[in-house]
Amino acid sequence: MKFIFLTLLGLLTLTNCTAQTKTFTASEIAVLPQPNSLELQEGSFTLNADQSISASHDLQKTAVADLQAYLKETLGKNLKSSDAKKASITFDLNTNLGPEAYELTVTPKHINIAASAAAGYYYGVQTLKQLVSTENNTVLVPSVTVKDSPRFRWRAFMLDEARYFHGEAFVKQMLDQMALLKMNTFHWHLVDDAGWRIEIKKYPKLTEVGAFRKDTEIETWKSGKTSGEPHGGFYTQEQIKDIVAYAAARNINVVPEFEMPGHASAAIASYTWLGTAGKAIEVPVTFGRLYDNYDVTKPEVITFIQDVLNELFELFPSEVIHIGGDEVGYEVWEKSASVQKYMKEHNIKSPADLQIQFTNNVSKFIESNGRRMMGWNEILGKNIHADFAEKKNDAEAETELAKNAIVHFWKGDLALLTEAAKNGYSIVNSIHNRTYLDYSHNSISLRKAYEFDPIPEGLNAQYHDNIYGTGCQMWSEWTPTNADVERQAFPRIAAFAEVGWTNFDNKDYDSFKVALKKMQQHWDSLGINYFKDSDKLEAEEKAKAEKK
Numbered sequence: 001m002k003f004i005f006l007t008l009l010g011l012l013t014l015t016n017c018t019a020q021t022k023t024f025t026a027s028e029i030a031v032l033p034q035p036n037s038l039e040l041q042e043g044s045f046t047l048n049a050d051q052s053i054s055a056s057h058d059l060q061k062t063a064v065a066d067l068q069a070y071l072k073e074t075l076g077k078n079l080k081s082s083d084a085k086k087a088s089i090t091f092d093l094n095t096n097l098g099p100e101a102y103e104l105t106v107t108p109k110h111i112n113i114a115a116s117a118a119a120g121y122y123y124g125v126q127t128l129k130q131l132v133s134t135e136n137n138t139v140l141v142p143s144v145t146v147k148d149s150p151r152f153r154w155r156a157f158m159l160d161e162a163r164y165f166h167g168e169a170f171v172k173q174m175l176d177q178m179a180l181l182k183m184n185t186f187h188w189h190l191v192d193d194a195g196w197r198i199e200i201k202k203y204p205k206l207t208e209v210g211a212f213r214k215d216t217e218i219e220t221w222k223s224g225k226t227s228g229e230p231h232g233g234f235y236t237q238e239q240i241k242d243i244v245a246y247a248a249a250r251n252i253n254v255v256p257e258f259e260m261p262g263h264a265s266a267a268i269a270s271y272t273w274l275g276t277a278g279k280a281i282e283v284p285v286t287f288g289r290l291y292d293n294y295d296v297t298k299p300e301v302i303t304f305i306q307d308v309l310n311e312l313f314e315l316f317p318s319e320v321i322h323i324g325g326d327e328v329g330y331e332v333w334e335k336s337a338s339v340q341k342y343m344k345e346h347n348i349k350s351p352a353d354l355q356i357q358f359t360n361n362v363s364k365f366i367e368s369n370g371r372r373m374m375g376w377n378e379i380l381g382k383n384i385h386a387d388f389a390e391k392k393n394d395a396e397a398e399t400e401l402a403k404n405a406i407v408h409f410w411k412g413d414l415a416l417l418t419e420a421a422k423n424g425y426s427i428v429n430s431i432h433n434r435t436y437l438d439y440s441h442n443s444i445s446l447r448k449a450y451e452f453d454p455i456p457e458g459l460n461a462q463y464h465d466n467i468y469g470t471g472c473q474m475w476s477e478w479t480p481t482n483a484d485v486e487r488q489a490f491p492r493i494a495a496f497a498e499v500g501w502t503n504f505d506n507k508d509y510d511s512f513k514v515a516l517k518k519m520q521q522h523w524d525s526l527g528i529n530y531f532k533d534s535d536k537l538e539a540e541e542k543a544k545a546e547k548k
Contacts, residue, residue, distance in 0.1 A: 011241060021046060021108055022135070030515035031130045031181055032494050033501035034508070036151075041143035045088075048139070049077035054087035059072050062249055063113070063121035064091065070129050089113075091121060099409065100184070101149035104128060106141050113429060122251045123148070123182050130180075130518070143350060152469030153455065154428050155500030156185035156255075157484075157493060160476045162192030162266070163287060165211075165233030170362035170482045171245055173526070174489075179250035180522075181497035186247055187322065187471055189257045190235075193265035193290045195283065197234045198256070198315075202307050203271065207234040210266035213283040220478060227480075234302040240315045248317075255374070256316050260305060261294040261358060268292050276332045285479045289327045289388070296358040297342035306365055320406060321366050325375035327385065328355055331395055332485055352397035354379045363402040373533035374406035374428070374504065380420060384412035401425070406468065414456045421459060421466040429454040430471045435496065437488045439473040446534040450495040450509055472496040483529040490523060490530030491516055 023042045055064045072078050084090050094103065094114040102115040102124035113124035127148065131141050135401070157178050159166065175186060189199040196210030212232030218225050247254050262392055267274040268291065269283045275292035284290050294301050312321060330351035333339045348354050363373040381397025406426045409417045421427050429532060434444065434452040454470040472493060479485045498507060523530050
């Protein structure tokens with residue numbers, strides 16, 4: 001009798017498991033960015049609140065906490081911890097994997113994530129979360145074997161808060177979405193002509209004065225229209241620390257940008273002596289290339305820059321510090337008797353050489369503090385602005401940029417990027433006409449964003465490792481509200497995430513569009529104001545092409 005009872009119980013249990021499982025089809029699997037290897041198996045794993053998780057290593061803590069929080073939201077209950085023999089979900093150490101690589105194995109009985117570092121575990125969890133589906137009140141995960149690692153080490157989203165201050169809650173929302181998409185670098189543009197957004201203890205006027213402007217240009221460049229309203233805001237150092245920690249918990253490194261020697265109006269409005277002209281100015285109301293530069297020939301200005309950098313070192317553990325370096329107008333240096341005297345005494349042939357000399361000295365200071373300098377590709381000393389009337393005749397620098405610098409390529413002939421890579425420079429390719437999120441969706445469509453390759457055509461394979469990756473830039477001159485930023489950034493940010501993660505040969509736009517639909521449901525649940533007309537624009541582009 002006992003044998004018959006146990007047999008019946010086993011049959012009932014097997015029947016129950018069969019009722020709660022299914023074999024998924026390939027069309028039902030949707031993960032962004034696309035994993036580099038995903039094999040679909042038969043059956044699925046059923047998640048329930050009575051299961052447990054096993055994690056034995058400190059490297060796994062962040063990933064486990066993220067998974068537990070997700071499962072509590074999904075299942076309504078915390079999954080308890082237990083030893084590996086009893087747990088349904090386990091985390092294993094595999095030292096053969098790279099720092100951001102992971103292996104995810106799902107069978108009808110078990111889920112395992114293997115990695116060698118915290119980042120790998122975290123990314124395995126992000127993939128697992130996207131695989132979860134609910135059917136007939138049953139939470140299922142398809143049986144899969146995923147072996148995955150990123151194509152590029154630098155996968156960035158940049159938010160410009162110098163033009164408009166967007167606030168802590170919005171930054172954290174963007175960090176959450178970056179994390180789900182396996183983006184690992186938050187490039188934070190906190191300083192520019194239009195505002196200084198970070199508290200510096202030694203120079204309080206930077207935020208007392210530099211963080212606020214009386215009015216703001218609106219609609220478009222040189223519109224002649226203003227909002228008629230003051231704008232301002234900044235982050236305290238405590239807020240910065242909190243955001244940096246929030247990002248780190250999501251495997252995101254925060255890279256601050258401290259613009260120099262141009263785009264310095266907010267700082268000069270705060271402390272007139274920082275400039276070349278010696279004239280008191282206000283924080284500009286209009287956007288663009290404005291007013292004065294730092295007078296880099298003054299010892300007190302160099303001290304100021306080093307003081308600010310020292311406070312940034314304390315706030316940001318990032319190895320990389322971005323110094324801008326773009327769109328520097330040389331006229332104020334050319335008209336300054338003291339700057340010209342300094343250049344003559346130091347045998348500096350041109351303002352471009354003065355900028356490179358200054359930049360190299362900043363690089364040495366940053367390197368002496370265990371960090372590494374990054375700047376827009378003007379720091380190479382090439383004149384990439386022949387289209388600007390004020391820079392058309394600027395000489396190019398003869399001085400060579402320090403080799404340790406990371407060159408953030410945004411403008412100019414791709415031959416310059418290729419040359420820099422061949423010369424041994426590390427490159428992040430963010431060419432503006434492919435990666436700028438402030439550009440219209442007509443100008444950079446979802447497909448155009450997706451098809452971008454950070455490695456330029458024709459670059460010899462021996463130099464490919466010098467291309468660190470890419471970033472997508474959300475400049476905010478014409479996006480005053482958070483909803484405006486969302487509409488420009490989403491859904492293209494997902495395309496750029498896949499550009500950074502997925503091997504070029506594994507990318508498929510049609511598969512991406514399928515996965516994007518699921519991601520858009522997630523954005524809908526959060527109330528994110530993403531651009532919804534990508535399909536319409538694509539159809540219009542196709543129709544135009546067919547007419548030609």
